[in-house]
Amino acid sequence: GPKVLQIPSHQIIDMGQMVTLNCDPVSNHLYFYWYKQILGQQMEFLVNFYNGKVMEKSKLFKDQFSVERPDGSYFTLKIQPTALEDSAVYFCASSLWTGGSERLFFGHGTKLSVL
């Protein structure tokens, strides 16, 4: 079935540095999402992106976070600068449409370790 690819699978970085997490969504999907999962806790919504714009973001989406999808390439989550509390697994997801019943396709996640 359709797959969402996330690169890298694991990233180790020093606190204060910049990191970019990459997501290759399902090819014909229009809506893109990032979710954050701290070890042992539930996945939490960060942001939704459509037509080049952030449509909705949660309080977890700090000022240090940004997302973009330049020219239909990777959908990226950039954190600059990183903090210790950013250590988590970040899941990218995409969907063809949006709305309450829409199915999301998730990637495997990128485990970010901030030292």
Added chain:
Amino acid sequence: GDSVTQTEGLVTLTKGLPVMLNCTYQTTYSPFLFWYVQHLNEAPKLLLKSSTDNKRTEHQGFYATLHKSSSSFHLQKSSVQLSDSALYFCALSLSSGSWQLIFGSGTQLTVMP
């Protein structure tokens, strides 16, 4: 606020037995409920979903019924298999115009031979 509760963190069962994973939710909006499953080293994927009150929905031997009166969407299977071992997430989507899914904390199901 809106929330999803999964009471069991870990469930261990012997192959062939029935299972029920609990999911309750809280919201003032009209809900869509989902079950996502994540096998080891794989991405979470949709198992089943519903927004219809008191109607059973089924997929791959699993079934769930949304009960708005009790705010529940428990996942069941009559006979678990070894391949059912996975992490199961219940999630809530709202008709409020919000784009986000609200996830429960997940239940790790382990099926023993």
